[in-house]
Amino acid sequence: MEEIVVLIVGAGPSGLATSACLSVHSIPHIILEKEDIYASLWKKRAYDRLKLHLAKEFCSLPFKPHSPDSPTYIPKDMFVDYLDDYVKTFNIQPKYQRHVESASYDEADGKWRIEAKNVLTGGVEVYVAEFLVVASGENSGKYIPELPGLDSFSGETLHSSEYKSGAKYENKEVLVVGCGNSGMEIAYDLSNYGVQTAIVIRNPVHVVTKEIVRVGMIFSKYLPIFIVDIMAVLMSKILYGDLSKYGIRRPAKGPFYLKATAGRAPVIDVGTVAKIKSKEIKVN
Ligand SMILES: NC(=O)C1=CN([C@@H]2O[C@H](COP(=O)(O)OP(=O)(O)OC[C@H]3O[C@@H](n4cnc5c(N)ncnc54)[C@H](OP(=O)(O)O)[C@@H]3O)[C@@H](O)[C@H]2O)C=CC1
Numbered sequence: 001m002e003e004i005v006v007l008i009v010g011a012g013p014s015g016l017a018t019s020a021c022l023s024v025h026s027i028p029h030i031i032l033e034k035e036d037i038y039a040s041l042w043k044k045r046a047y048d049r050l051k052l053h054l055a056k057e058f059c060s061l062p063f064k065p066h067s068p069d070s071p072t073y074i075p076k077d078m079f080v081d082y083l084d085d086y087v088k089t090f091n092i093q094p095k096y097q098r099h100v101e102s103a104s105y106d107e108a109d110g111k112w113r114i115e116a117k118n119v120l121t122g123g124v125e126v127y128v129a130e131f132l133v134v135a136s137g138e139n140s141g142k143y144i145p146e147l148p149g150l151d152s153f154s155g156e157t158l159h160s161s162e163y164k165s166g167a168k169y170e171n172k173e174v175l176v177v178g179c180g181n182s183g184m185e186i187a188y189d190l191s192n193y194g195v196q197t198a199i200v201i202r203n204p205v206h207v208v209t210k211e212i213v214r215v216g217m218i219f220s221k222y223l224p225i226f227i228v229d230i231m232a233v234l235m236s237k238i239l240y241g242d243l244s245k246y247g248i249r250r251p252a253k254g255p256f257y258l259k260a261t262a263g264r265a266p267v268i269d270v271g272t273v274a275k276i277k278s279k280e281i282k283v284n
């Protein structure tokens with residue numbers, strides 16, 4: 001058993017940021033990470049052409065602004081370099097291959113009891129902490145729904161977390177299931193590689209540009225969210241027109257409201273909409 005003041009679950013950007021803040025205040029802590037590296041989503045499970053959707057001023061971790069020389073929308077590899085630098089600067093040393101399986105709060109002694117499986121040995125390690133920070137990520141686990149017939153489908157099936165680029169699929173036909181930011185950008189990337197691409201859009205979704213989001217993020221510091229949403233939707237309507245005839249319907253609630261209340265991000269268009277309009281990408 002190990003006793004510590006703060007235990008952080010997850011060595012993604014949030015866990016690393018928490019560690020840096022605690023170190024600055026000399027508060028003893030540890031990070032438990034189930035993978036064998038920090039920021040595994042960024043290092044292992046993101047596609048090649050990914051750039052941050054938010055401008056760099058909204059994507060820096062505490063005590064380390066992005067360099068003035070870096071682009072406004074930072075590419076994935078540059079963000080990984082930034083995280084590498086962050087980990088060195090704050091001497092962050094997560095305990096790797098520790099999969100946290102349970103955490104319970106003991107009212108009597110006012111402490112958390114955390115059980116983590118050591119992935120290498122299979123043994124269970126027990127930690128006791130005064131504070132628990134869960135920074136295990138919104139998107140760490142992949143999910144493929146049960147689709148009847150999927151087992152007998154003779155083509156290749158993959159999850160977006162395994163997708164790198166369309167190079168492998170040239171001259172093939174690919175159906176992208178899901179029209180979140182991953183699905184919409186992967187469809188665009190596939191189409192750029194000459195792949196016959198179709199995408200499934202089953203529910204209403206907001207489509208905006210990264211510039212609309214940037215303006216909205218700045219305005220949301222000063223204005224109520226419903227005003228920011230009115231402006232964002234208006235800008236999107238002016239830019240894209242009515243997309244319902246292409247199968248893209250707009251939700252009744254606004255994009256910033258949905259992000260804030262339900263964690264549902266709008267789609268930040270990287271060029272997919274133009275390809276849908278020109279029928280280079282089919283909507284199913
Ligand atoms: N550059 C960047 O910064 C990027 C950021 N991201 C972010 O990462 C997070 C995860 O994004 P993403 O991977 O796109 O996942 P999301 O959860 O955002 O989107 C999943 C999509 O799949 C659809 N879906 C799920 N199940 C089915 C089904 N059975 N049939 C049809 N459609 C289905 C959902 O539709 P429905 O709404 O109907 O449930 C939704 O459109 C988001 O916050 C996103 O904004 C992602 C890519 C790039």
Ligand SMILES: O=C(O)C(=O)Cc1c[nH]c2ccccc12
Binds near residue numbers: 265268
């Ligand atoms: O959630 C995401 O990953 C995004 O794609 C971008 C995003 C983060 N916060 C936001 C707030 C409003 C609109 C988009 C975003």
